[in-house]
Amino acid sequence: EIAFEPAKLLWLIQRDFLQGKSVQQMVNEALQRVPNDNGNKYIDEVNQIRDSLAVMGNNSTAFSLPQPHLQRTKLCDMDDKELEPLYVTRREQLKQVVGSIIKPKFVQGKTLNGKEFVSFLQQILEALNKGEIPSTGSLVEIFNKAILERCLKVYKEKLEGLRLPVPVEKLQQIHEVANGEAKLLFDKQHFGKHHAVQSILKLEDEITKGVPCRCTKTSF
Structure with missing residues (x-):
């Protein structure tokens, strides 16, 4: 079981010239951030688009096609034998x-059929529309925030079942078990890879906040 990962990006470029850079080189260079020492807002916006594309496609594949025929207006009426070999x-x-x-396609540890995937895409669109500025980053945060809340709930329910006070060693043991279960759930359900590190740090931070409180209560 793995988390849902955004689809690979396939760049289809139609060109007739064969000299110069390959289409893969062209795409790789186009996705790189450009310097913006003067703080130009338009360059910033383009760089944000580049970053979003990088998040949505860890592997961008470029492919080129030559022109099928010079008479483009008649392409729909042509058979393969009439096209450029x-x-x-x-x-x-x-x-x-x-x-x-x-x-x-995997979402929350299970494969999706066509109907389920369409429903999932509708959820994505709804999440995008709720943001002030639709972006890949905000979309990932929306999904991972809900998953983090579920993981924290798993952790808290495990610890809330304890009757305090208990020995600190016992509390530490239960904490490690609950922490492991919460992280396992996150690994199965988190959205994408790019933001996973930041999200898991947030999860660890929230869990760490709860441990001193339990230790304080069990010391009385």
């Missing part, structure tokens, strides 16, 4: 590339 060959290669990078 290189285009037909590359199109079949593209199908293989797509098939090699797609994986079953």
Whole structure:
């Protein structure tokens, strides 16, 4: 079981020239942040887009296709034998590339069928629309916040079952068990990889806050 991971990004670029940089090099360079020493807001906005694309696609694959035919207005009426042979060959290669990078969609530890995935996408859109500025970062935070709350609930329920006072060693033992269960739940359900480190630190911080309170109560 793994957490839901945003889909891979496949960049389909149509070009006829073969000299210069490869399409993969072009995409890799386009996704890199550019310096903004003067604080230009437009450069900042573009850099934010680059960051969002980097979050949503840990692996950006670029693929190029040549023009299928010079008479573009008649493409819909043409058979494969009338198209540029290189285009037909590359199109079949593209199908293989797509098939090699797609994986079953996992959300909260289970695979989704088509209907369930559409429902999940609707939830994503609702979450985006609730934010002042729709962004990948805010979307991830919305989902992970709910998951963090569930993990904390698991931890608190474990400790609230104790009848205080208890020996500190016993409290520490229960804490470690509850902490392990909460982190295991988070590992199964968290959204994406990019924000997971920050979210797990928040979880640890909230759990750490509760331990001194329990120790204080059990000391009386």
